Amino acid sequence: MKDTTENKTFSRRKLLKGGAIAAGATAASTLAAPAVVGQSATVVKMQTSWPSSDIWMDFARQYVERVEQMSGGRLKIDLLPAGAVVGAFQVLDAVNDGVIDAAHTVPVYWYGKHKAASLFGTGPVFGGSATTMLTWFYAGGGQDLYKELTQDILGLNVYGFYGFPMPAQPFGWFKNPVTSVNDVQGFKYRTVGLAADLMQRLGMSVAQLPGGEIVPAMERGVIDAFEFNNPSSDMRFGAQDVAKNYMLSSYHQASESFEFLFNKDFFDDLPEDLQAILKYGVEAVSTSNTALAYDNYSADLKKLQEEHGVTVHRTSKEILDAQLKAWDAIIPELEQDAYMKKVLDSQRAWVERVVFYELMNAPDYALAYDHYFPGKLKL
Template identity: 35%
Template sequence: MKNKVIAVSLAATMATGGAAQAQEVFEMTSAFSRNLPILGTAGVDFVDKINGISRDVEFEHFDPGELVPTLEALDAVSSGSVDAAYTTSGYWQGKITAASLFAAVPFGPEAGEFLAWMLYDDGADLMQRMYDENSYNVKVMPCGVIAPETSGWFKTEIKSLEDLEGLNMRFFGLGAEVMQRLGVSTSLLAAGDIFPALERGAIDATEFSMPLIDQRLGFYNIASNNYFPGWHQPATLFELLINKDRWEDLDEFAQNQIEVACLANITTNLAEGEAKNYAAMVTNVEENGVTIRQWPDEMLEAFESSWNEVAAELAAEDEYFAEVWADLQEFRAGYKIWSENIYLKRPR
């Protein structure tokens, strides 16, 4: 998926004339319920976009569990039991070591830089190769992105690394590897399972997503200390997976329409997250009793140091992780002269 896709966008959106043809129908499972703002609405919005511009394909949206559970979507799409999935590759970290590098990288690129690597450098090609080389029968494309998440919800104030030791915490992706190194026991729970786990004490703390999303899930009722910044997910990328046999049966025009709809979805997904979270933070503080806290510099330095150790170990253990990590680092090294000079630097 390169910028050639942009060149066909006008053609894709103008192709509404001519004889009516039978549509290819794709049943699409989403990793997130349609009732979740930003995360859930992104899958629904993609379906609305593609169905609004195409007479060749039609997508049907299904919430997690209606077709398959969230964590089974990759296998289901690969086997063809489900046609497509709107999800994030971080859920496959237990299956593919490099998967989370295409989802969220601790202390890594923010949304603009992440998209630059994915769409105009090697990211998207490496992502497809990852699935191909692990024998997954899927076509993948970037289809959404959000700005940083919160760093987590805790029942008590965390004043030092010692306060983290022994906690049970829901955590996602590569950041979970960092927390484990610091003495936290982590588990990956789907959205609907987190609040009950907090309520019954199975976990002591959680991270999940942005303030508005976490507010909808009610974490503040049990864990009212909300920590920032989201060092573990400076940006989170979402993917559209399509069964490769179904994908290859489509003509190039229909394929381009899907890619164009994903590019448009990236834009609205990012904008929605940026637009709606500040009001949720105000409500959390003024009405829900939340205390917004910032990690002190010494703890952020400890998180980053631990992440660097984790990344080095994963690169040593897994050849493909090492290749992707090196490619991303090379891109970031070049990007640095731009980012350090063009953006205003605001004190924390």
């Protein structure tokens, strides 16, 4: 019997090259025919880790719009919500296996493969923001270290690009206000990644759940408190219906960005200009995502207060100090892994240099805000 796997040797790249040869022959015989006539679009099957109603799906849609416009319709993205093909935490495996071509997610969702995944967005906070750490990824050696983890250590058939530096994530939602570490002792708390290790150091037990499972878990008493990410996402999945105290400011996830994953074979088989559009489209959408986030997050925070009776608090200095001390205890444990030590050393060196400039150069924005809007800040 003939080996049926023989046909699998024909890659998308070979098909594209074959199409180019055929197009060239057609052009030679029909002088006025445009090169793009009859050219079908390449469909990119992309699943996110978010429910269809989440604002992060809106962020992903912005990426789709930009890629399709920049490619002149040669790329079409079939954007799917979490669960359409695989679960929210399974998109990396699906991209690696070619079940989907791409994913819009965060690296902490594949933390179970290697704890170092959490260092690319939800690791220790040495003083840098998400913007600081996104610059580390692209200019400070982070991208090479990410490639080493995904391709060399884990042997994954993926490329990953980072975009949209997220505002620091709130400490989260509580039924009653918490002001001290003693207040959270014994809580069952939802978070993900190394933040789970951090919160356990503060005396809480942790459940790592996708966003869509948080409110039902709170309603059933599986958890006592939780964080997800931002006022818009939190409000859309009904956080205000199960808790009324929203604690802003935390060091548990203060430097995260979106991860845009692509199957390596699929990506390599594309023409170079389409590869560039998918890659640099991530940089383009970072700007539009940031604008959409600041517009919606601030408006929805106000709505939570005025329409849903939520009390907004700033997390106490005692709890923030305890978080830093918890990171101090976790870091030496992480550094027992040689690769993770290399990543942490790289991040520390970047933050020490870059944030010195940032902090020394930045004026006191809180002072200016209080000058023009006196009494609103309660720091």
